[in-house]
Amino acid sequence: MDRVGPPGSFGGTDIHISFKGKMELDRILSIPVEKVNTELEERFPSKFTAGDILFFLKDYDNEHQDFYWIDAGFIEELKKQN
Helix, strand or coil, X not given: CCCCCCCCCCCCCCCEXXXXXXXXXXXXXXXXXCCCCCCCEEEEEEEECXXXXXXXXXXXXXXXXXXXXXECHHHHHHHHHC
């Protein structure tokens, strides 16, 4: 089964970051592929602010799913760049 997402996506379900402006949602950025998104399905992101950690689930085949965590420091870098 092919997993096809919208244009610019990496797979069927990707994790995106949004930054809120003064009045409303300003920007939605795709997390760089080397950080999280792949051709598989990544979902259920949760950021633990005390440790600056991003947790997420990667779905391999609807029967095999694993939780991952990465240093979420890159989010602030993306915010500064964009």
